[in-house]
Amino acid sequence: MDELNVEEKLKIVSGFLLESPPGEINDVYNGMLTFSSSSAYGILMGDDEEFDRGIKQALRQYNTEQYVTATLPGQETKVIVSKFGQIEEDLYLDPKSQQTFKFDHLLHTVTDVQPYTVDETTEHLRSTIETAISDYITDHYPDGVSTVYYTDGTYTVAIVDDKFNPQNLWNGKWRSTWVISPDSDELKGTIKVNVHYYEDGNVQLNSSKEIEITASASSEDPAERAAAYVKSINKAEEDYQSALNESYLDLSENTFKGLRRALPLTRHKIDWDKVLNYKIGQELATKATIE
Template sequence: MATSEEKIKIASKFLKAAPPGEINDVFNDVRALVGDDDLLDGGILAALEEYNTEELATVEVPGVEGKVIVSKYGHIEGDWFLDPKTNNKFKLDHLRQTASEVETYTVEDEIEELRKVIEKDAEIYLGDRYADGVSAVYGSNGVVTVAIVHNKYSPSNYWNGRWRSVWTLDTVTNEVKGVMKCKVHYYEDGNVQLETSKELDDKLTKGASEPHKVISKVFVDLIGAAESKYQQALNESYHDLAESTFNGLRRALPYTRTKLDWNKILTYRIGAELAAK
């Protein structure tokens, strides 16, 4: 029989692997498996915090229009996180994914003005590319970080999906690093999951001596080009899967080892059965 520690370890793994939009469903399932609410609540907070920050969970913050991203780049201390758009900090309940205790938080960094310009351009880009996307732009120690997440949930049609990307710009070296991730879960009469990612290393063509609006444009254009290229590659992969890979998994001939002649369907046993009905 599993010990309490083993139960929590297993439950944490399930939670961290939860598909997009289904963390509550997974939590309820592992809750039934563990069978001890006190043990579960006290042992999985670290797993929930990791899930929320890595998956770029979006929450509603009191007094703030739209949703706010929860990420490690905006983590202040404990359960406190930064909303860079409003310069507020809020306390997050990782279990319920709710925000409270909003307070003003002063950000003092030499790249704050550049961060604000990139933030505006990132919002424009987001509006053009992602219908329900959310972005957050952070600035710290000479590095600007852009986080983008777009969730699309359709549980009535048995599928949910999430796009995430994180981009960092080192304002000293002009180096850009990015990672794009796509996760989709389809579960009608089955359980199929797709999880893919791609990393990118590049460098801006415009240096720190350029005006902020020039640096921002080049940076956001680079993000747009990279995401478009990767998304196009994903579309082509899906097409290849449907046209070749999945077809290759199907049986070429029925068990009779001969092709079915539809003009003689009534001579087959199945045809006779259908005709009788």
């Protein structure tokens, strides 16, 4: 271990960071820092510039893949930090406010907010889709955030909703991405669900599904086309949620039951009241013997 070079250390540490459950990467990062100052794990954490750049790159990858959100000064709504809005290394676009901003992936802070000139020929449909998606998010996601981007002839809808409950030892995240081709009205979607439950154990759910659908957007009116896109997204996500619920209901009622006997070897159900009485009787008998 002492002979690991910087690249090998970075590969190990980056692996830990990139596999962090939703909402827990700071705990993982701080945990490794704690180990580095008090145990043999310290050999994994370097202090040179190359190692520091590698850590920042891993954090950048994690945050953009996990759709972390940021709030720009003077804005009420949040924007998703993703590769679809990435202009430079740490420079991102908020299409709604038409501003760029720098995002610190370690501190999650926003700086250097600047105005950005958008392409007016594509902005009308983009903003119309964003308005329709925002209404959908309000109706279906308690803490949801969405951002709509235009890149290379397509519109990309990014959706994220987090539910972090560390005091009860669980965290969860929903992410969905929809790439809309306006020429064919085709939508290519990816839905990802991650849940981590860690009370007296460590259980994780990692589910994903790729979907291809065609919206019924016959009208050239941007509002009607946006409504058709959102209607298709709504149905696809509801179908996925229903399928997920059904699979876990089947898991509870059938799969788990198959892992153990329905009855003990006697083929009779246990009378727990009698067991309790037996236990009390044994304790009284033991007490009488001692006295």
